[in-house]
Amino acid sequence: MSETDRPTTTVLLPESAGGWSRRDFIKGVIASTVTVSGVSYFGAGCASPLPAQTGGVERLVSLSVNGQTRRVDVAPNETLATTLRYKLGLTGTKIGCNRAECGACTVLIGDVNHYACSTLTHRVRDREITTVEGLESGDGTLHPVQQAFIDELGPQCGFCTPGQVMSAVALLRANPNPTRKEAQAAMSGNLCRCGAYDHYLNGVMRAAQEV
């Protein structure tokens, strides 16, 4: 990345704040050319307002997403769904309700499924995050859950699908041979407005035979 096309994100940063400064931030940018900031997605006007920061977490963090380390500027009040979608460009993670009521934003933190819309990004600095983009293997082969969802005609509109996939993957990591009832319980935090629940369940049970 050349000097000129580096994102001009420093507009958001106060001159100096306890723990870090604009100078540290710029140093961080230089040290890592993959630093991302998605301020342009919001426009400076609607970016999260910064308090007169006197302490607390440092904004520039390293996140481990889909096996890659990504440097990113994260506001204290930013959710993981926002960071993934609008800063890291991982738009496979959907935002449906943005209040823990639908499951479209489900991602894995470690091996466990969580709602990214309700997780502060700073909470997961030192954790492995997996989104739906991170499931296929290097040669493009789909994860068995993804393939099974296709084979069982899981998705209708598809909006809930990434979240359904992530919950199914979490289930099969914890319990590779679930009963249909266990699968139903494990998938109960993912709403499907199209009502394709049975198809997804068939998919989970098919995938369980393959993983």
Next chain:
Amino acid sequence: MSDAMTGFELYQPTDVEQAVDLIGRYGSRGWILTGGYDSLDWFKDRVKAPQAVIDIQGVAELRGVRPTDGGGIEIGALTTLTEVTTSPTVRDRFRLLADAAGEVASPQIRNAGTLGGNLCQDTRCWYYRYGVDCYRAGGNTCYAAAPDAQNREHAIFGASRCVAVSPSDTAPALVALDAEMVVLGAGGERVIRAEDFFMEPAVDITRMTVLEPDELLVSVRIPSTWADAHFYFEKVADRNSWDFALASIAAAFKTDGVRVEDARIAFGAVQCTPRRMTRVEEWLRGRALTPEGVDAAAALASKGAQPLAYNEYKIPLVQNLVKRALRSV
């Protein structure tokens, strides 16, 4: 983006001292964050805008289940609801709590939501959550008790100006198990009976628990008293997932095979605090559970109920839940 929460300073202490220090320093301008499943809605709606958010999830010593002297257990406040419901110790000996924790919200919420957060969460009265200036928010009216108000979810017992209900599924289970809350603040530690932990609106309408703004719930202690008793937990909600209880019953019984030796019955979502059915418990002591006895106990359970326009159905609901609990013995 609606998650443009008002800005705050974020602190992530890693031990209890740091946490208590930060909480003491910010007092009512600070906000303790654990799983965040109550908190983030408030922030996103911009109804609450703390100056400092103190994310204590990294305080590892407050997480986990351990045995105590005397055969009870102590559960750290930061133990997630998934950990509570799957813990072999909790399941084996205090299944009532495991069952209750497993009924909360959805799997993803239980994966991050903590026992402490579940007990300290604010009420879900939607007038209040919407940000209106009702009594609980410091104003001088209750929107939910107005003649045309939507109050299907609200209280039938013990209202005092506020008719909101205790939303927690684990709270009635802990009341039934005679649990104690261990609370730490700058002034030291205090231990509060679960029954006394929840704040009556008549005493302080703006708070759900007796916690002071500079206090931290560190753990919950469950004595051996009710270990391995006969337990019954049932939550009635509109949907099996996500929804808060319309009423929930947590009950523990000891019998000699014929007669009830002792009983605990507590309800969630019918009063502003978990409601212990002391009169029913007393009535049951020493009695055999005949069909007439079951009916009499159920009738006693709803005594004193004062329904609002849209929640009269909670009266037979409470009665039927008591019947089902007694018939399971």
